Amino acid sequence: MEGIERGNQIESKSETTPVKKKRRTRKVRKYPTCSFEDALALAKAIQKNSGNQKIRRITLFDLISKASESGPSRTWVTNAAKYGLISGSSSSEFLQLTDLGHKVTSDDFSEYEKAKAAISLAVLDVETFNYLYEHFKGNKLPQHAVLIDALEDQEVDSEDRAAVVDTFIVNIEQVGLLKTLSGAQRLIEVDHALEGLSTDGAIQRSTSLPAATGQDYSGIITSGNSYYDSVCFYVTPIGEDGSEQRKHSDLFLGSIIEPAIEQLGLKVVRADGIETPGLITNQVIEYILNARLVVVDLSFSNPNVFYELALRHAARLPTVQVIRKGDKIPFDISQFRTLVLDCTDIYSLVPMLETYKAEVATAARKSIEDCDSLDNPLTSVYPNLRLTK
Structure with a gap:
């Protein structure tokens, strides 16, 4: 009886003990979730307002009329950091351009130096993008599905793979690693992409990529209709x-x-x-x-x-x-x-x-x-x- 009572006591105790819920963990992606061009806009805003010096994150976003603590702004900072354009995070007090981030946004460098820096930041220094580039370099751009399949062994969530492939294609096209040759788009060598670019002094023109400007909006209207x-x-x-x-x-x-x-x-x-x-x-x-x-x-x-x-x-x-x-x-x-x-x-x-x-x-x-x-x-x-x- 004593054993039974003890068993009942133990069972009763286990029934009243609250079950601890597992804490939800935030998904951590090692790869950027936007194009290099979009992330570069933040680096250009830093270059415009503080050059190669650090700037308070709150001050920067105030200067470009955006809310520093909004979800999109924090994601913007995170992506710029993942591209290696800036040092600092979405919670840092200060942000500053990295050496390559300064080089790609400053007019104090030659066309060749800026292009080489952009290639490194947008493709070569991002593990996932570099994997795809090295895997298909020198060949025709594969079909979208082939590129997605190539990410099977990489640490890329299955639901993110299509977006990662799209971003990769946009990036290699923007930095000159994707060219139309003999009637087909091909991934070319870095040296080929840099051929003919001036190596003499600072360039006298700005890049065609847009600067970071805009307003902070209060929200998005939704239809309220599932269709x-x-x-x-x-x-x-x-x-x-x-x-x-x-x-x-x-x-x-x-x-x-x-x-x-x-x-x-x-x-x-x-x-x-x-x-x-x-x-x-x-x-x-x-x-x-x-x-x-x-x-x-x-x-x-x-x-x-x-x-x-x-x-x-x-x-x-x-x-x-x-x-x-x-x-x-x-x-x-x-x-x-x-x-x-x-x-x-x-x-x-x-x-x-x-x-x-x-x-x-x-x-x-x-x-x-x-x-x-x-x-x-x-x-x-x-x-x-x-x-x-």
């Missing part, structure tokens, strides 16, 4: 059947936009693909103001497209702008990022398809995940402008 939250609306000049505009729109939709966006789990819808009955103008506006993402094709300078883009800008929702090479971007939006896609002929387009898809997917991810950091003509002038329903 729209899974939709990317494609705003484009459609034209009549058989017209140049229709052929262009079909080509961009089927070969670039859909393959790029569908990997994000979104369904791409164009105005002529809206299935529900109703007045088309009203339906288009519903999609513009509610879709999770909108991709706007500025080709052909179509006035309806610009009207719809203005509505999306007013809503301050995730937007990606694209345009075919050769068409002029209007002045009012020329200061804001637009992806230029060369479809001059089949020989220009086909070799670049994988790169264009990666650029669109990368821009879409950034727009969705960090919408507050993206400026447009309306929010630049009226940062507190909001639409209400």
Whole structure:
């Protein structure tokens, strides 16, 4: 009886002892989650405001009109540090450019030195990107799925692999390690990429990468509708059947936009693909103001497209702008990022398809995940402008 009683006592005690819950651990990624160009914008802001000297993190973000403690700002700092552009973290009191970060953002170095530093920071010094580069160097750019499979043995979460591949492709294209040779995009040697660049003194021009500017926004409007939250609306000049505009729109939709966006789990819808009955103008506006993402094709300078883009800008929702090479971007939006896609002929387009898809997917991810950091003509002038329903 005594043994039974003891057993019961022990059992009773175990029943009343609270079970400790396992603490949730934050996922730590060794690789950046944005393109080198996006991270470089923060380094350029440091260069502009403090040169090669350290600067208080809070002061820096105040100077560029962003909230230092916001999620996007902290992620921005983390990514810049992962690229080796800066020393310091999202919780550091001070931030400072590294030697390579200073070199790539300063005009005191030659074109050759800046390009070499950019290659190191964007690709060679990032373990995951360097692995892909060394694995495929000297060959044609593989299909997206092949690059994803190559990460199988790397410490990259399966759900992150598509984004990592997109970022890798964008980076090697931006720093000159991806070139079109003999009708195909190829990963070239570093020495090849640096050939012909000036080694004489400081360069007299700035890079084409944008400086860090913008406003701190108060939030993102969401549709509150599960259907729209899974939709990317494609705003484009459609034209009549058989017209140049229709052929262009079909080509961009089927070969670039859909393959790029569908990997994000979104369904791409164009105005002529809206299935529900109703007045088309009203339906288009519903999609513009509610879709999770909108991709706007500025080709052909179509006035309806610009009207719809203005509505999306007013809503301050995730937007990606694209345009075919050769068409002029209007002045009012020329200061804001637009992806230029060369479809001059089949020989220009086909070799670049994988790169264009990666650029669109990368821009879409950034727009969705960090919408507050993206400026447009309306929010630049009226940062507190909001639409209400």
